[in-house]
Amino acid sequence: MVDLLAYVRSVAKGVRRERSLWPADPQNGRRLFAAKSCEACHAINGRGGTLGPELGPRRSLPPTMTELAGLMWNHAPHMWEQIKVRGLSRPKFEEQEMADLIAFLFQVRYLEPQGDADLGGRIFERKGCAACHGADGRGGGGGPDLLGAKRAYCASRMAHAMWSHGPQMYKKMQQAALFWPTFDEQEMVHLMSFLNRK
Numbered sequence: 001m002v003d004l005l006a007y008v009r010s011v012a013k014g015v016r017r018e019r020s021l022w023p024a025d026p027q028n029g030r031r032l033f034a035a036k037s038c039e040a041c042h043a044i045n046g047r048g049g050t051l052g053p054e055l056g057p058r059r060s061l062p063p064t065m066t067e068l069a070g071l072m073w074n075h076a077p078h079m080w081e082q083i084k085v086r087g088l089s090r091p092k093f094e095e096q097e098m099a100d101l102i103a104f105l106f107q108v109r110y111l112e113p114q115g116d117a118d119l120g121g122r123i124f125e126r127k128g129c130a131a132c133h134g135a136d137g138r139g140g141g142g143g144p145d146l147l148g149a150k151r152a153y154c155a156s157r158m159a160h161a162m163w164s165h166g167p168q169m170y171k172k173m174q175q176a177a178l179f180w181p182t183f184d185e186q187e188m189v190h191l192m193s194f195l196n197r198k
Contacts, residue, residue, distance in 0.1 A: 001070030028097075029104025036091035038101075041082060044108060051082055057109050065102055110155060115186070120194025127181035129191075132172075137195060142172065146195055153192040 033039055039048035045056040053059060062068050083090050093101065124130055124137065132143030139145035151157065173180060183191065 001073065002064070002066050005066050024099040024103035026100065026104040026107040029100035029102070032097055032101050033104060036093070037088055040086070040088060052079070055105055061105060061109065068102060115190035115193035117193040117197040120190035120192070123187050123191050124194055127183070128178060129181070131178065152196045158188070158192060
C-alpha cells in the first residue's frame with residue numbers, strides 16, 4: 001500500500017490536500033466510533049461488538065496510517081458482507097472524519113496500553129521499586145504511595161511524573177546507593193497495569 005500510494009502520488013495531477021486534515025481530533029474519532037456504528041461489530045477494551053476484531057490496546061495496528069489503509073482495504077469485502085447480513089447501513093466518512101477516527105484508534109494504543117498486572121508486580125519487585133514504594137506500591141522506605149492517586153496511569157501521566165519527580169528520585173537513589181532501573185517499552189506497560197490494578 002505504501003508503494004502504491006507513492007506511485008499514485010507520482011502520477012497524480014491534483015494538489016495534495018492531506019495537510020488540511022491535521023491536526024486530527026481523536027475525541028471526535030471516539031464519538032464517530034459510536035455514531036457510525038463501528039462499535040456494533042468492534043470493541044474497545046471489551047466494550048462493543050464481537051463480530052469484528054477487538055480494536056483496543058491489546059490489538060496491534062500497523063505502524064503507519066497508510067499501512068492501516070491497506071489493512072482496511074484487504075478486509076473491506078468481509079466487513080461489507082457482515083454489515084449487510086446484520087441489516088446495518090454502511091457508514092460513510094468525510095476525509096476529516098476518517099482522519100479523526102484513525103487518530104482515535106492510534107491514541108487508544110498510545111494512552112491506554114494494556115499489560116499483565118501480575119508480570120508488572122514482578123517487574124516492580126525485580127527493578128527495585130518496592131524498596132522505596134513498598135511491595136504493593138502503597139509507600140514505605142521513603143517513597144510515596146503510587147496507588148493513592150484517583151487517576152489511572154497512562155503513558156503521558158507516567159512521562160509527566162518521571163519528568164517532574166525524576167531528578168529528586170535520582171538524587172535520593174544516589175544517596176541510598178541504589179541503581180537507577182531501566183525499562184523497555186513492554187515492561188513499562190506491564191508496570192502501569194500493576195499500578196492500575198483494582
